[in-house]
Amino acid sequence: MRMPVALGGLLLLSVSSMLAQNANVGTDSANTDSTAASSTTSDAATTRSTTTRPPSTQPGFPTIETAPGFLFIRTSLNLTNDFTVHNPNNGNSVTATGANQFNCAGAGTTLAYNLSSLIGVAADLGGCKIFGNTIGLGNKISGSQFNYLFGPRLTFRGSSPFVPFFDLGFGGNRISVSCQNSATACVNATGGNSYSKNAFAMSVGGGFDIRMTRKISLRPIQAEYLYTRFGNQCALAVCSNNNNQNSFRLKSGIVVAWGGSASGSK
Numbered sequence: 001m002r003m004p005v006a007l008g009g010l011l012l013l014s015v016s017s018m019l020a021q022n023a024n025v026g027t028d029s030a031n032t033d034s035t036a037a038s039s040t041t042s043d044a045a046t047t048r049s050t051t052t053r054p055p056s057t058q059p060g061f062p063t064i065e066t067a068p069g070f071l072f073i074r075t076s077l078n079l080t081n082d083f084t085v086h087n088p089n090n091g092n093s094v095t096a097t098g099a100n101q102f103n104c105a106g107a108g109t110t111l112a113y114n115l116s117s118l119i120g121v122a123a124d125l126g127g128c129k130i131f132g133n134t135i136g137l138g139n140k141i142s143g144s145q146f147n148y149l150f151g152p153r154l155t156f157r158g159s160s161p162f163v164p165f166f167d168l169g170f171g172g173n174r175i176s177v178s179c180q181n182s183a184t185a186c187v188n189a190t191g192g193n194s195y196s197k198n199a200f201a202m203s204v205g206g207g208f209d210i211r212m213t214r215k216i217s218l219r220p221i222q223a224e225y226l227y228t229r230f231g232n233q234c235a236l237a238v239c240s241n242n243n244n245q246n247s248f249r250l251k252s253g254i255v256v257a258w259g260g261s262a263s264g265s266k
Contacts, residue, residue, distance in 0.1 A: 072249070
């Protein structure tokens with residue numbers, strides 16, 4: 001009787017051991033499947049996160065830019081008729097005609113507010129001293145100009161430090177002309193020693209900046225056509241013969257950025 005019982009016990013132990021091994025294999029397989037599923041889900045989530053939030057490629061831009069610099073204006077009167085200024089003391093006269101021109105040099109600044117990387121608005125102010133005039137009265141005339149212009153600006157920013165821009169401005173121009181004490185013909189022509197007048201002005205042009213740091217840029221050139229309309233109501237015949245004036249305006253200086261964000265190195 002003991003032999004059959006022993007054999008039965010051995011058989012039972014063998015069956016139990018096989019069942020336990022099968023159970024462990026099943027558990028390991030389930031764990032492996034769970035880990036793989038978890039990894040796949042995590043990779044998919046990472047992929048979705050990457051695809052739904054791409055890195056921004058929009059160039060940064062400052063909120064405000066100030067640009068002080070040198071200002072030069074060359075004005076062509078383009079006279080359509082001759083006019084003569086007489087000196088009542090000696091009877092001599094001076095005749096002026098043709099494309100007479102004069103220069104004006106000084107300083108100015110631009111204050112720009114950027115609405116976006118592309119679009120902004122700018123206020124342009126500048127004053128200069130008239131020199132080298134050839135309007136028929138020689139260097140006996142001295143004077144100054146002050147222009148104030150406001151309008152839109154387009155700036156094309158990118159990864160390059162080269163930043164071109166174009167602008168359009170509307171406003172006014174004030175000119176003040178003075179005669180030297182010895183300039184009798186000038187004094188008699190103007191009815192006094194000085195004359196000042198405001199006129200409508202418009203400018204259109206552009207330039208480019210070279211970005212040095214996030215805050216500082218160089219502005220090698222800003223070239224514009226400047227149109228003024230002083231009309232025909234002034235003391236000098238030059239006004240009566242020339243309602244409109246065509247000028248070339250050149251500016252050069254630095255640009256200082258304030259606020260906002262800007263691409264490039266600090």
